[in-house]
Amino acid sequence: MLPLSQFQDFIQQHELFANGNKILLAVSGGKDSVLMLHLFKAIGINIGVAHCNFNLRADEAQRDENFVKILAETLNLPFHITHFDTKKYALENKISTQMAARDLRYDWFEEIRLAHQYDYIALAQHQNDAVETVLINLIRGTGISGLHGILPKRDKLIRPILFLNRQEIEEIIDEEGISFVEDSSNLSTHYTRNKLRLQVIPHLQEINPNLEKTFADNIARFAAIENFLDLEVAKLRAKIIIRKTDGIYIALDEIAKLNPQKLLLYELLKPYHFTEHVVEEIIAGLTALSGTLFFSSTHQAIINRSHLVIVERNAExxxxxxxxxxxxxxxxxxxxxxxxxxxxxxxxxxxxxxxxxxxxxxxxxxxxxxxxxxxxxxxxxxxxxxxxxxxxxxxxxxxxxxxxxxxxxxxxxxxxxxxxxxxxxxxxxxxxxxxxxxxxxx
Missing domain, CATH: 3.50.40.10 (Phenylalanyl-trna Synthetase, Chain B, domain 3)
Known part of the structure; x- marks a missing residue:
């Protein structure tokens, strides 16, 4: 039986969308996105289907495209399709194939959303995806935002099946006899996410059989902490940041009083793209001579007598x-x-x-x-x-x-x-x- 009441409860709890909204569903053809599609169809939401062919798996990619197209036609739903030269894009932009696919699909989803007046884009990520994302962020180094991993809603992206884990999805698919296609790349340990999924997480589940539930609870706590921090930083920003026509001024004695200093100064300077390392240099240079400069990709900060002054970098x-x-x-x-x-x-x-x-x-x-x-x-x-x-x-x-x-x-x-x-x-x-x-x- 489809978990329709849980699905609707999750949507309402996180205010993912309102009655009458039009939702664009990202459907790959795999179990997760196909189940999400059937859930939306069952509760009568106005939806459309979007599918990306990344041209990475030859005949298998074409099979996936054909499956999703037929599924959309069978359910009498609008179908949007695009094809990418993902490897060429990755090479030109000097990024990984996975990152290239991510950039391409999100940009295209937003184009379709705007062109066809969809209110939100629904992604079929579940609790196991959230666990993997948090672990990847921890391995690479992260702040609080990385600890909460995947959120149910961010801007125009919604993730309405985060209340389910992979095993639950597989059981529902099996019980309902829902057709899907299997992506063979999911079995490859060439990718970091798959390596965690296939080799690391099973050992963690031996220690904690309720790993997904534990992570879901932790993610909710970290999201609440981030929200609290954002509110406090907003108050602090209003209190100590002075905006003038010639720049953003922060008194050095106010910076010296921050506690915890590095965390709060980093959050204050985040809109100006200063890295954590540069923030450490600024703290170390608070007693430096006037004129000491610090740079981000978009701004520069200068010790100007009693203030740190931030201005945009202007190459011209x-x-x-x-x-x-x-x-x-x-x-x-x-x-x-x-x-x-x-x-x-x-x-x-x-x-x-x-x-x-x-x-x-x-x-x-x-x-x-x-x-x-x-x-x-x-x-x-x-x-x-x-x-x-x-x-x-x-x-x-x-x-x-x-x-x-x-x-x-x-x-x-x-x-x-x-x-x-x-x-x-x-x-x-x-x-x-x-x-x-x-x-x-x-």
Missing amino acids: TSLNQFIHPSTDKISFGDYDILLSFTDEIKFEMNPAKAFVNADKLIFPMVVRQWQHGDKFIPLGMRMAKKVSDFFIDEKVPLHLKHSTPILVNGNGDIVWIAGMRQDNRYKLTAATKKVAIFELEN
């Missing part, structure tokens, strides 16, 4: 941009610099504009980052000053030093620290005949 900022007399605008990082000329000798007290004696300019000029050793003569002064000292006097945050555009004349002179101060040598005088106006826009 490091590129020199050339300005010619015909240039009317160039982009540099988050800024645009506009150039115009006038015969009217005028000047405004506006740091976002520089009014320069055009006759002294040598083109092409260049806009670049600040460099060590840079000097200029600030407007109104006679002596040269290091740009680094000027930044200190103006209390410019360290992370902004590298994103502030520096306008340099063709002879190497700094003409303007954009948005701050122009050079005294290029100011307008009574002898000026033509004015070059540089304007900074954010």
Whole structure:
């Protein structure tokens, strides 16, 4: 007998979907997905069937496709099919065949979901899959999210048969006489998951015959712990993170007070993709000199006096941009610099504009980052000053030093620290005949 009441109870308990929702079922043709299909059909949900042919098992893959197609037609259900060159994708992206198949199918499922207005994608993972996932995560190293393994619902993915284990599925299939196809690759120990399934888990079950139930209980506890941690980190983030236009600020003394420090700082910095190793370096560098930098794939963090400041990494900022007399605008990082000329000798007290004696300019000029050793003569002064000292006097945050555009004349002179101060040598005088106006826009 199909476990329909358990199936419906599990759906309601975890709020997997609502009445009237349309569900796309990922059906491989194996016991798990075929049983899931029959359960959905029996309770009268609006469903469609999706099948991926990964072209990895030649005739067997075509057999699976034909079986699922006929099954969908027999049950009068919409059928969606796709074919992948999985090995080519794996080679091009330098990933394993299993990972390639995973990426390809999830991307395609989402495409079908959106194109045909399905509300959720149902996957036929069960308790044994959850056990294997947790063990794989433990072997490779994991945080709390890896300990809860497979969740019943995440975003648009639902797993409605997680209340069953493999043995229970096999017994139901046998009792109901439900047809299915067997994937021969499930018997190969070439894959990590199969090696655990066939060689490791049987020994664990000898120690604990209720292994799946024990793991299911543990997974629920770990999921609750993760939820609690997320709530606490959200409160902490609201309390100690300051968002400014120029970056994310966290006071160093607030970081020093975190307990447990590494765990909480890692969770706080997770949205900015800092790895656990980099978080350890940040903790070790809290007393380091201002200017110490730490990097993630998308952001950089800098010790700026009393704060850790996080900003996005911008590859374009490091590129020199050339300005010619015909240039009317160039982009540099988050800024645009506009150039115009006038015969009217005028000047405004506006740091976002520089009014320069055009006759002294040598083109092409260049806009670049600040460099060590840079000097200029600030407007109104006679002596040269290091740009680094000027930044200190103006209390410019360290992370902004590298994103502030520096306008340099063709002879190497700094003409303007954009948005701050122009050079005294290029100011307008009574002898000026033509004015070059540089304007900074954010």
